[in-house]
Amino acid sequence: MTERRLGQNGIVQPLLTDLYQITMAYAYWKSGKTKDYSVFDLFFRKNPFQGEFTIFAGLEECLKFLEKFHYSISDIEYLKQTLPSNIEEEFYEFLSSVSAKDVTLYAIAEGSVAFPRVPLMRVEGPLIIVQLLETTLLTLVNYASLMATNAARYRMAAGNMKLFEFGLRRAQGPDGGLSASKYSYIGGFDGTSNVLAGKLFNIPVKGTHAHAYITSFNGFTDLRNTKLEPKAGGEPRDLLQLALAWRTDLVPIFKVVASEASDGEMAALISFAIAFPDGFMALVDTYDVKRSGLLNFCSVALALNELGYRAVGIRLDSGDLAYLSNVARQFFSEISEKYNIPWFQDLMIMASNDINEETILSLNEQGHKINCFGIGTHLVTCQRQPALGCVYKLVELNDQPRIKLSQDVAKVTLPGRKDAYRLYSESGHALVDLLQRSDESPPAINEKVLCRHPFIESKRAYVIPSRVEKLLTVYWKDGAICQMLPDLQQIKEGVQTSLKTLRPDIKRNLNPTPFKVAVSDCLYTFLHNLWLENAPIGELS
Ligand SMILES: Nc1ncnc2c1ncn2[C@@H]1O[C@H](COP(=O)(O)OP(=O)(O)OP(=O)(O)O)[C@@H](O)[C@H]1O
Ligand SMILES: O=P(O)(O)OC[C@H]1O[C@H](OP(=O)(O)OP(=O)(O)O)[C@H](O)[C@@H]1O
Ligand SMILES: O=C(O)c1cccnc1
Ligand SMILES: [Mg+2]
Numbered sequence: 001m002t003e004r005r006l007g008q009n010g011i012v013q014p015l016l017t018d019l020y021q022i023t024m025a026y027a028y029w030k031s032g033k034t035k036d037y038s039v040f041d042l043f044f045r046k047n048p049f050q051g052e053f054t055i056f057a058g059l060e061e062c063l064k065f066l067e068k069f070h071y072s073i074s075d076i077e078y079l080k081q082t083l084p085s086n087i088e089e090e091f092y093e094f095l096s097s098v099s100a101k102d103v104t105l106y107a108i109a110e111g112s113v114a115f116p117r118v119p120l121m122r123v124e125g126p127l128i129i130v131q132l133l134e135t136t137l138l139t140l141v142n143y144a145s146l147m148a149t150n151a152a153r154y155r156m157a158a159g160n161m162k163l164f165e166f167g168l169r170r171a172q173g174p175d176g177g178l179s180a181s182k183y184s185y186i187g188g189f190d191g192t193s194n195v196l197a198g199k200l201f202n203i204p205v206k207g208t209h210a211h212a213y214i215t216s217f218n219g220f221t222d223l224r225n226t227k228l229e230p231k232a233g234g235e236p237r238d239l240l241q242l243a244l245a246w247r248t249d250l251v252p253i254f255k256v257v258a259s260e261a262s263d264g265e266m267a268a269l270i271s272f273a274i275a276f277p278d279g280f281m282a283l284v285d286t287y288d289v290k291r292s293g294l295l296n297f298c299s300v301a302l303a304l305n306e307l308g309y310r311a312v313g314i315r316l317d318s319g320d321l322a323y324l325s326n327v328a329r330q331f332f333s334e335i336s337e338k339y340n341i342p343w344f345q346d347l348m349i350m351a352s353n354d355i356n357e358e359t360i361l362s363l364n365e366q367g368h369k370i371n372c373f374g375i376g377t378h379l380v381t382c383q384r385q386p387a388l389g390c391v392y393k394l395v396e397l398n399d400q401p402r403i404k405l406s407q408d409v410a411k412v413t414l415p416g417r418k419d420a421y422r423l424y425s426e427s428g429h430a431l432v433d434l435l436q437r438s439d440e441s442p443p444a445i446n447e448k449v450l451c452r453h454p455f456i457e458s459k460r461a462y463v464i465p466s467r468v469e470k471l472l473t474v475y476w477k478d479g480a481i482c483q484m485l486p487d488l489q490q491i492k493e494g495v496q497t498s499l500k501t502l503r504p505d506i507k508r509n510l511n512p513t514p515f516k517v518a519v520s521d522c523l524y525t526f527l528h529n530l531w532l533e534n535a536p537i538g539e540l541s
Helices: 003-007 019-030 059-067 073-082 089-097 127-132 134-158 173-187 195-201 211-215 239-254 263-275 289-306 321-338 342-346 357-366 488-500 521-534
Strands: 037-043 104-107 121-126 162-165 281-283 313-316 348-351 372-375 391-397 418-424 430-437 449-452 460-463 467-470 473-477 516-519
Touching: 019 089, 019 127, 037 127, 037 134, 059 104, 059 134, 059 473, 073 089, 121 127, 121 134, 127 134, 134 162, 134 173, 134 357, 134 372, 134 391, 134 488, 162 173, 162 348, 173 195, 173 488, 211 263, 211 281, 239 263, 239 289, 239 321, 263 289, 281 289, 289 313, 289 321, 313 321, 321 342, 321 348, 321 357, 430 449, 430 460, 430 521, 449 521, 460 516, 516 521
Parallel strands: 162 372, 281 313, 313 348, 348 372, 430 516, 449 516
Antiparallel strands: 037 121, 037 391, 104 121, 104 473, 418 430, 418 467, 449 460
């Protein structure tokens, strides 16, 4: 079967929802609302991480959910036991017959940048069914988009450095861990340590070793085998003897006493190099990076080189990562020059240990020689902002607009069935996202269009777009996915392409400029008239 099917999350099913969706379904059904036709918008109100953009993700999983949206016999049995006993039997018959065949779902492209208030999805269809989808769609979009956004921010901070996601052990459970691996890859990571994610989503898997591996060796007597066949074939050589000879040679470069270096660590590195002579990567901070780890690593790497193998690099997991990376690179360069081994100066220096976006930016400022990060906790738990506040709001019922009022203007919903367009400048930058009523004609290239702030009357601007992109397109109709879906790799590339359309000031880390989201003149008037119609006039006394 395709990867996409393999990747399907087994626990995503109709009962993965809030009870109130099902109790509302019964009350809707009881009050004869089975034929009512609804339009819901799924959107967020604020970008996460004090940023001014969000990456939309999770669409494919939503579509897979619609494909199998059906209450099984055991689901119905469970609901019968759980809901009050007065619920009529016919409701359960109705519930066992529901599917998403009468639902139509429009969405923006998965991996695209998105902004507050612009629907990520517009879901239309029978009120009861579309309401029943709320929680599941939200849970599929919220974390996925948050994670992809977090990863995209790390990618921007890290530039061309390699980024690996190491978060499974710290993630919000197995499902959170799996989603984190998938959506951090989409957002810009190069791979994951999560083997199941690698298998399910075809993501590159990578890894080094833990401190336990190093500390499990006490000394050379723990080594049962020290022989390694040269890469080109021939008689196996004693890697330990070769490495020890190199260690003696290197002592003057490292300006340490050979006895300071740990023999247990050296033994661990020898055994790992024998197991993976072509992929030798060493954790060097177990005892002392400068006095032991780097010296032992370089000795083993040079011994491997004698046998025709190229070591990969080191991992630093504690201490001052900027300083230690500079020290390591300096040694690698000296060795490269002294022994005329050009690639030695380019060995990989991976850093890990509680890295977050700010750490990467700070390391960049300080100057460092790291070219790869392994990132877990902060990335997968989105520690800086643990949830994206996507909501799902009714905007139209039976062709009548619906509005949700609030004391907080930011929470007032934009009523009616709407379309969204992204207007671009001649240079290719996105200028504004424009929301219009669906029956308005779309903005046209090279024609002036009035873009209004949804709530502040005086804030408006004319825009003459050089390109107009229709953001919401139909993905699900008549019971089937109706667009070719991009694979993970294409979505990942789409994220970077989409981010390139944003001006740098919108993407910067500190006090970024908000991207403008506007409404058409027609939607502005419509919204404010409806607001006045629905807002009760109070009486002062
Ligand atoms: N040069 C640096 N600039 C900014 N932050 C750094 C720098 N080097 C390391 N860090 C960060 O500082 C923190 C150091 O954490 P902590 O004090 O727990 O680690 P440690 O003492 O080095 O390691 P451990 O306790 O695992 O031996 C980590 O979050 C790390 O990512
Ligand atoms: O720091 P994170 O971003 O979460 O990255 C993953 C961490 O997981 C491992 O540590 P481990 O679980 O062995 O424990 P430690 O915290 O004591 O290093 C690894 O050495 C990293 O430090
Ligand atoms: O492979 C690694 O180095 C790794 C994997 C998970 C967590 N920490 C490190
Ligand atoms: Mg750690």
